[in-house]
Amino acid sequence: MSYSVGQVSGFAGITVRTLHHYDTAGLLTPSERSPAGYRLYSDADLARLQQILFYRELGFSLDEIGTILEDPDANALDQLRARHRRLSEQIGKLQRMMEVAERAMAVQETGVRLTPQERFEVFGEIAFDLSYATEAQLKWQDSEGHRRSMASAAAHTKEDWARIMAEAAAWREGLLKVFDGREPADGEAAMDLAEEHRAHIGRWFTPCPPEMHRRIGDDFARDPRAFALVVPPSQQRPGLAAYLRTAIEANAVRHDAATEGHPRNSHEDSDHRRGVVR
Structure with a gap:
């Protein structure tokens, strides 16, 4: 059976x-006129065309296909x-380029304004996952607490971040000690360590009332990805994230019990019920 150019064009x-x-x-010279x-x-021409298209899809030149x-x-x-x-090498190169682009995007998403070298010096193993940062931005973009936290992160200097990470490392050492013990x-x-973490957030980023801290613990x-921001994978233990959430809760x-009997004004009480950060 024979096929016209138009028919073959549609097939292929x-x-x-x-x-x-x-x-x-x-x-590919047609067999007939x-x-x-x-x-x-x-049909033989179509079979040859199928081979040509296969090799073209893999990136072979027409000369290579002809050979x-x-x-x-x-x-x-x-x-x-x-x-x-060659394709494996190209894929590896593209993956490295993607990683560089993701790190650059993560800087924008997290508000951390440091050079790559400074970020390595300050954060070490702690890494910001781009997908988590982006989801958090979308999830909390209307939250005053999130906006304040991002603004604080953007304003921190390299020296500020060094102090933040030193505090976090000391806190992490304490957490692992009580968990392993x-x-x-x-x-x-454990509760004191949870309170220390809550105070750390409030000191460096945004006020963190207990209800907000509960949501962080749930995350x-x-x-x-969220837990890796406070405990790098190399230091994690099975059950540690759930342990921290229980301690935060x-x-x-404990905090709620301690504040019982202390009257709030009407605005504070309304904000507390709605989980608003003032």
């Missing part, structure tokens, strides 16, 4: 001009292996 999803170019290049002189392609198809001594498998190596998550030692237990209950 390529333009008539491309088929004419393959013919001119000697890569109509009485009027129009190109007609046979593979015409030279009986050409080893198509060797050609494919060589192409596979099997102190109860709702015990005094730690639910999302490994117990500390929030």
Whole structure:
């Protein structure tokens, strides 16, 4: 059976001009001509076109494809292996470029204005996950607390961040000590560490009432990306995120109990019920 140029173009999803170019290049010459002189392609021609398109998809040049198809001594498998190596190298290069772009985007999302070298010096293993930072931005973009936290992060100097991370490291050491020592998550030692974490947030980023701290603790237990911001994966233990959430909850209950009997004004009481950060 024979097929016209238009039919083959529709079958293959390529333009008539491309088929004419393959013919001119000697890569795919139709086996037949109509009485009027129009190109007609046979089933064998279509099979050859399928091979050409396969190699083109892999990035082979037309000359390389011609060699593979015409030279009986050409080893198509060797050609494919060589192409596979080049593609792997290109993929690796693109992945590295993506990582660089993501780090640059993460700087914008997190509000941290440091050079890559400064970020490495200050944060070490602690890394900001771009996807988490972006989701947090979308989730909390209407929150006054989140806006204030981002503004504070943007204003911190390298020296500020060094102090922040030193505090965080000392706090993390204490958390691991009570966890490894099997102190109860709702015990005094664990609750004191939870309160220390809450104060750290308030001191450096935004006021953090117990209800907000509860939500942060839930994020730690639910999302490994969030927990990695306070405990790098190399220092994590199974159950540690849930332990911290329990300690935060117990500390929030303790805080609520301590404030019972202390009257608030009407605005404070309304804000507390709605979880508003003033």
